[in-house]
Amino acid sequence: MNDNDLIQRLRRLPRERELSQDAWPQIAARLEAKVTPAPAAAPPAQGPWAALATAACIVLLASVGFRLETQGGPVPDAAISAAPASHLPLLSASTEREFSGALQDLLPITVDLGKPIPGTPLAVYEQSLSVVQGAEKAVRQALEQDPESRYLNNMLTDLKRRQIDVLRSIARVSGEPSTGSTS
Amino acid sequence: MSAVAELDQTGAPGEADEDVALVAQAQAGSQQAFEQLYRRHQGRVTALCWRMCGANEDLTSQLVQDAFVRAWQKLDTFRGDAQFGTWLHRLTVNVVLSDRRIRMRVAAREMPLEQAPEPGRVMPLGLDADLESAIARLPERARTVLVLHDVEGLKHMEIAELADMAVGTSKAQLHRARQMLRKWLNE
Numbered sequence: 001m002n003d004n005d006l007i008q009r010l011r012r013l014p015r016e017r018e019l020s021q022d023a024w025p026q027i028a029a030r031l032e033a034k035v036t037p038a039p040a041a042a043p044p045a046q047g048p049w050a051a052l053a054t055a056a057c058i059v060l061l062a063s064v065g066f067r068l069e070t071q072g073g074p075v076p077d078a079a080i081s082a083a084p085a086s087h088l089p090l091l092s093a094s095t096e097r098e099f100s101g102a103l104q105d106l107l108p109i110t111v112d113l114g115k116p117i118p119g120t121p122l123a124v125y126e127q128s129l130s131v132v133q134g135a136e137k138a139v140r141q142a143l144e145q146d147p148e149s150r151y152l153n154n155m156l157t158d159l160k161r162r163q164i165d166v167l168r169s170i171a172r173v174s175g176e177p178s179t180g181s182t183s
Numbered sequence: 184m185s186a187v188a189e190l191d192q193t194g195a196p197g198e199a200d201e202d203v204a205l206v207a208q209a210q211a212g213s214q215q216a217f218e219q220l221y222r223r224h225q226g227r228v229t230a231l232c233w234r235m236c237g238a239n240e241d242l243t244s245q246l247v248q249d250a251f252v253r254a255w256q257k258l259d260t261f262r263g264d265a266q267f268g269t270w271l272h273r274l275t276v277n278v279v280l281s282d283r284r285i286r287m288r289v290a291a292r293e294m295p296l297e298q299a300p301e302p303g304r305v306m307p308l309g310l311d312a313d314l315e316s317a318i319a320r321l322p323e324r325a326r327t328v329l330v331l332h333d334v335e336g337l338k339h340m341e342i343a344e345l346a347d348m349a350v351g352t353s354k355a356q357l358h359r360a361r362q363m364l365r366k367w368l369n370e
């Protein structure tokens with residue numbers, strides 16, 4: 001088969017496909033929350049609990065950023081902690097508790113940390129933390145366009161869990177056992 | 184005029200006019216009109232998402248939903264300069280590529296995305312199963328360029344802009360993709 005034969009086959013492929021299940025019910029459910037197209041749409045409503053959870057998340061992330069920055073570690077992207085509260089999706093209460101607990105383990109330890117030596121586990125974990133936070137930033141930017149996306153919200157929750165894993169690893173290699181209060 | 188726009192004009196006469204009327208109603212807030220637009224265009228959007236994401240049905244379903252939700256949100260920006268199908272097609276490509284960038288960043292610390300197994304169910308491949316299966320096997324970037332260029336009819340300049348890559352990279356990826364497909368199909 002030469003290039004022309006291949007191109008002809010590719011051009012003849014069906015232009016349409018059908019999903020096994022109609023996607024409209026899910027789309028309609030997501031549109032319901034918005035009522036009207038974008039210009040007239042208000043930001044998704046968030047209850048008092050959501051506002052508190054969001055605020056707590058911002059404060060905790062900012063605290064981690066401050067601690068790591070003062071100890072010479074990677075500087076977390078300010079956009080993560082500075083994201084406007086109205087665009088932050090809700091985290092589940094259990095995820096938030098887990099995240100908060102991991103930070104309580106970590107914060108006392110990070111005070112005594114120096115600049116990590118390149119190649120050491122600590123440096124690797126801090127690099128990982130930076131990567132995860134970068135991914136979180138990307139997800140949050142996408143969520144600003146589509147706050148109702150279940151897929152993006154699930155991904156954000158997953159990234160939170162990954163941050164907890166990394167924070168626990170940092171605590172472990174820093175010589176302090178994680179208390180397990182967050183598991 | 185891009186190849187995509189030309190392809191859109193192959194529809195039955197009057198379809199574009201019907202789209203214009205439905206878009207106007209949807210812009211005024213009619214979800215019924217938007218559902219009609221969904222019914223008219225979902226097959227094309229599904230095929231595009233399905234091929235670009237490697238025949239993963241779960242991901243395709245999610246991307247189709249995301250594309251139409253995004254279209255609803257952005258509908259006020261549609262001015263009718265291009266046909267609705269062209270506008271929706273470009274928006275869908277952006278949704279798929281944006282999703283991929285996020286997944287790549289998440290996967291960066293675990294394994295290269297092109298080595299990662301695609302989760303979820305695989306849709307039936309249809310009449311050209313060998314060709315569709317081979318396309319799904321391609322590395323992500325090569326598949327993106329091949330689908331957009333050889334199946335959807337975009338030019339390298341358009342692909343480079345959408346996929347945030349150099350025109351030369353787009354051409355190189357297309358060459359690589361065709362080479363791999365020919366090899367697999369000749370085996």
